[in-house]
Amino acid sequence: MTTITLDKIKTIKTLNNIAKSGMAVLKDENYKVDNEAKNPDGIVVRSYHMHDMEFNDNLKAIARAGAGVNNIPIRACAEKGIVVFNTPGANANAVKEMVLTAIMASSRNLFQGIEWVNSLKGKGEDVPKLIEEGKKQFVGREVKGKKLGVIGLGAIGALVANDALNLDMDVIGYDPYISVDTAWRLSRNIERAMSMEEVFEKADYITIHVPLTEETKGKLNAEAFQRMKPGVHLFNFSRGGLVNEDDLEVALKEGQIGKYITDFPNDRILHMENAIALPHLGASTKESEENCARMATHQLKDFLETGNIRNAVNFPNAILPYTGKRRITVFHRNVPNMVGQISSIISTRELNIAAMINKSRGDFAYTMIDIDEKVNGDVLPGIQAEINAIENVIRIRII
Numbered sequence: 001m002t003t004i005t006l007d008k009i010k011t012i013k014t015l016n017n018i019a020k021s022g023m024a025v026l027k028d029e030n031y032k033v034d035n036e037a038k039n040p041d042g043i044v045v046r047s048y049h050m051h052d053m054e055f056n057d058n059l060k061a062i063a064r065a066g067a068g069v070n071n072i073p074i075r076a077c078a079e080k081g082i083v084v085f086n087t088p089g090a091n092a093n094a095v096k097e098m099v100l101t102a103i104m105a106s107s108r109n110l111f112q113g114i115e116w117v118n119s120l121k122g123k124g125e126d127v128p129k130l131i132e133e134g135k136k137q138f139v140g141r142e143v144k145g146k147k148l149g150v151i152g153l154g155a156i157g158a159l160v161a162n163d164a165l166n167l168d169m170d171v172i173g174y175d176p177y178i179s180v181d182t183a184w185r186l187s188r189n190i191e192r193a194m195s196m197e198e199v200f201e202k203a204d205y206i207t208i209h210v211p212l213t214e215e216t217k218g219k220l221n222a223e224a225f226q227r228m229k230p231g232v233h234l235f236n237f238s239r240g241g242l243v244n245e246d247d248l249e250v251a252l253k254e255g256q257i258g259k260y261i262t263d264f265p266n267d268r269i270l271h272m273e274n275a276i277a278l279p280h281l282g283a284s285t286k287e288s289e290e291n292c293a294r295m296a297t298h299q300l301k302d303f304l305e306t307g308n309i310r311n312a313v314n315f316p317n318a319i320l321p322y323t324g325k326r327r328i329t330v331f332h333r334n335v336p337n338m339v340g341q342i343s344s345i346i347s348t349r350e351l352n353i354a355a356m357i358n359k360s361r362g363d364f365a366y367t368m369i370d371i372d373e374k375v376n377g378d379v380l381p382g383i384q385a386e387i388n389a390i391e392n393v394i395r396i397r398i399i
Contacts, residue, residue, distance in 0.1 A: 022293020081395025089155035108140035149203025231258035240264030316359035
C-alpha cells in the first residue's frame, strides 16, 4: 500500500521523443520535465519497452501516446495503483487513410506494378515499350460496387466504414461491443452483421480493427478463411497476432486469400506470396503523433491535478467535476464494502462528503471523495493511515 499526497511540482519523464505540441501542455510552473528523473510523478511513452522497468513508489501514471499498450506491464501497474492511459481515436484518421489507400492500391495491383517498373531501371529507350507490353499483368479491379467488411467499429473502424461508402462501396460491419457514441456516428447505410461469419461470407474485402487479446489471438485462421469468398483481400492494420500465420500461408498458396496486406511484417510474412507488408506506417503522420501526444498529456495532467481518469486501460474511467475541495482518491481491489469502510473513516472525523464516485473494472476499483468543509492539515495523516490500513486498499492520494 502506498500513501501519496500530491506535491505542488510534478516531475514528468519521457521515454521516447514526444511531439512538442504535446509536451507544451505540461509547460507551466506546476510541472518539470526531467528525462533523467529517478522518481517521476508521470511518464509519457510511445513504443519504449517497459516490462523490465522497476517503478518507484512516487509514480502515479503512465500516458501512452498511442492506442496499443503491449509495451507496458498493465497488470503490474494496476497492482501498484499506477494508472495507464492510452489515446484511442487520436490516430484514427491516419490509420483510416492508410487502410483506404491499401484497399485501392491492392485492388489495382499498384504495389506489384511499382516494384516491376523499378526493375526496368537501366533498360534505356526500351522502357516505354516494355511497360506497354507488360502492364497487362497488373490489370486490377475497381472498388466501386464491391463489398467491404469491417470487423470492429471503434474509432478507426467507424471512419473506414463511413468513408468507404463515399467510394461507392457497399459496407457490412460487425462489432458486438459497439458504443452508443460510435453508433451515432455510423452511417445508416452500413449493413449490420450479426456475426463475424456473416462478414466472412459476404465481403470482397475484409479489414479488422480489434485489439489483440487472448480471445482474439489467431482469430483469423483456417476455419475463418474457408468461410471467406475465394480471392478475398484481407487487411490487418491492428495487430499481427490476430492472424494464424500457418493457416494464412496455406490460404495464400491455395488462392483462398487473394492478398494479405498488413502493417506488421515479420520475416515469415515477407516470404509469403501475395502478402504485402508495410513498415508499420498506419499512425505515422505528423498530425497523428501530435494528436496522440496532446491527448496523452492532457489526460495525465488532469489525473495528476484532479484525480479524474479518462481512457485508462487498467482502471475504470471515473470523472468527478473538480471544485477545488480537498479530494481523497483511493485505488483498491474490487471487493464488497470498500466504499462503506472508506466513508466511515471520514465520517468519524465529522467531515461531510460533498461528492463521491466509485467505479470498478475487473479486479480493481477506484473511489473519489470530495470533503465539503475545509480540512485541518492535522486530520489528513490520520485519515490516510486508517484508509491505508483497510485490507485490499492499494493506494491513496489526497489532492
